[in-house]
Amino acid sequence: xxxxxxxxxxxxxxxxxxxxxxxxxxxxxxxxxxxxxxxxxxxxxxxxxxxxxxxxxxxxxxxxxxxxxxxxxxxxxxxxxxxxxxxxxxxxxxxxxxxxxxxxxxxxxxxxxxxxxxxxxxxxxxxxxxxxxxxxxxxxxxxxxxxxxxxxxxxxxxxxxxxxxxxxxxxxxxxxxxxxxxxxxxxxxxxxxxxxxxxxxxxxxxxxxxxxxxxxxxxxxxxxxxxxxxxxxxxxxxxxxxxxxxxxxxxxxxxxxxxxxxxxxxxxxxxxxxxxxxxxxxxxxxxxxxxxxxxxxxx
Numbered sequence: 001x002x003x004x005x006x007x008x009x010x011x012x013x014x015x016x017x018x019x020x021x022x023x024x025x026x027x028x029x030x031x032x033x034x035x036x037x038x039x040x041x042x043x044x045x046x047x048x049x050x051x052x053x054x055x056x057x058x059x060x061x062x063x064x065x066x067x068x069x070x071x072x073x074x075x076x077x078x079x080x081x082x083x084x085x086x087x088x089x090x091x092x093x094x095x096x097x098x099x100x101x102x103x104x105x106x107x108x109x110x111x112x113x114x115x116x117x118x119x120x121x122x123x124x125x126x127x128x129x130x131x132x133x134x135x136x137x138x139x140x141x142x143x144x145x146x147x148x149x150x151x152x153x154x155x156x157x158x159x160x161x162x163x164x165x166x167x168x169x170x171x172x173x174x175x176x177x178x179x180x181x182x183x184x185x186x187x188x189x190x191x192x193x194x195x196x197x198x199x200x201x202x203x204x205x206x207x208x209x210x211x212x213x214x215x216x217x218x219x220x221x222x223x224x225x226x227x228x229x230x231x232x233x234x235x236x237x238x239x240x241x242x243x244x245x246x247x248x249x250x251x252x253x254x255x256x257x258x259x260x261x262x263x264x265x266x267x268x269x270x271x272x273x274x275x276x277x278x279x280x281x282x283x284x285x286x287x288x289x290x291x292x293x294x295x296x297x298x299x
Contacts, residue, residue: 002083005032005040006074006098010067010090012131014050014060019238022226022271023088029282031268034290037086043074045090056144057123064093064131065146071097072150075265079105089269091238092119092225093131099139100151102221102265109264110161110213110220111139114228114253116168116194116244120185132270136164140186159188161217163209165253166194166228168241194228194244202249206256214262222257224250226270226285234285236276247288254292 007023032040045067049060058064071087075098078085087098092115102109113119119136122143126133138147140162141155148154170180182191190212197205213220231240233247245253257263268289276282 003035003037003086004078004081004083005037006043006071006078006085006087007040008043008045008067008071008087008090008094010045010094011047012059012064012091012093013128014047016048017238018272018274019089019091019270020046021273022090022269025273025276025279025282026088026268026271026286029279029286031088031286031289034286035086035293041074044070045094052129053123057126057129058131058134058144059129067094068097068147068150072101075101076105084263085265087265087267089267091130091132092135092223092267092269094269095223095267096131096135096138096147096150096156098265098267099156099221100153103153103156104151106219106264108161108217109157110163110217111157111223112209112213112220112257113162113164113223113225114166114245114250115164115223115225116166116227116241117225117239118164118167118181118185118189118191120181121179122184125179125184136162136185136189140189142186157221158217159186161213161220162188163190163192163213165192165205165209166197166245167191168194168244197245197249197253202245202252203256206253210257210260210262214260219262219264220260221265221267222263223267223269224254224289226268234281236272236281237270238272247284251288251292254289255295258292259296
């Protein structure tokens with residue numbers, strides 16, 4: 001099935017700190033060309049409001065709702081065409097609209113997040129007010145009413161149909177700074193920690209996640225957040241941490257997940273070009289994704 005690229009230059013901090021340039025940098029490094037994605041649509045997803053809404057607790061709330069609805073419509077248009085969406089951000093707040101569109105088009109579906117974080121704060125518990133603190137919570141039915149119900153179905157993905165791979169347990173300093181995500185996250189979400197992936201065969205972990213989600217939900221969306229990488233091998237991300245995944249593990253996970261017949265959409269977010277001035281990380285990231293894509297291709 002054909003893939004259609006969607007680029008969403010969304011930085012949910014509203015400060016223009018870099019994620020909004022991620023899609024353009026990855027495209028320039030050859031992402032869409034190497035994946036054979038001929039059609040790419042650029043979305044209006046810029047946020048230039050850094051004020052935290054007093055009611056929702058979300059930065060740039062009105063514009064965030066507008067952007068999320070726009071991504072929902074653009075993703076829906078890809079499905080109406082009979083294609084699959086490849087959404088490249090921007091940060092991970094952009095996936096809410098995309099997953100809601102997939103839910104509307106397909107019905108029940110699972111979600112596999114390659115992510116160092118559980119993104120399960122809300123407008124009260126988040127210390128930043130950034131939507132990227134909250135996306136997994138919202139997708140699984142917890143948080144702002146307008147976003148939770150964006151596609152008309154609540155939740156967008158059942159918590160039990162959601163797997164997070166690559167979670168990094170916070171350090172003591174991080175635990176002091178904010179309420180721990182793992183205490184706030186819906187307990188039905190399966191979490192496979194980064195250290196477990198490092199100790200086992202990443203391709204087998206990815207194959208397990210895909211098989212489980214297809215058996216339970218019939219299909220799934222794959223969200224690849226660049227911050228699942230170990231910060232010592234991938235510097236170009238906003239909230240990097242040490243002891244995450246290496247390029248080897250990421251390629252293994254992606255290869256198995258992309259190969260699944262149940263895959264209905266992919267998102268790539270949180271690449272931060274200002275931290276990659278010579279483009280080294282962009283090129284290596286594109287090569288890793290392309291290698292996984294090609295390994296997964298039939299024949």
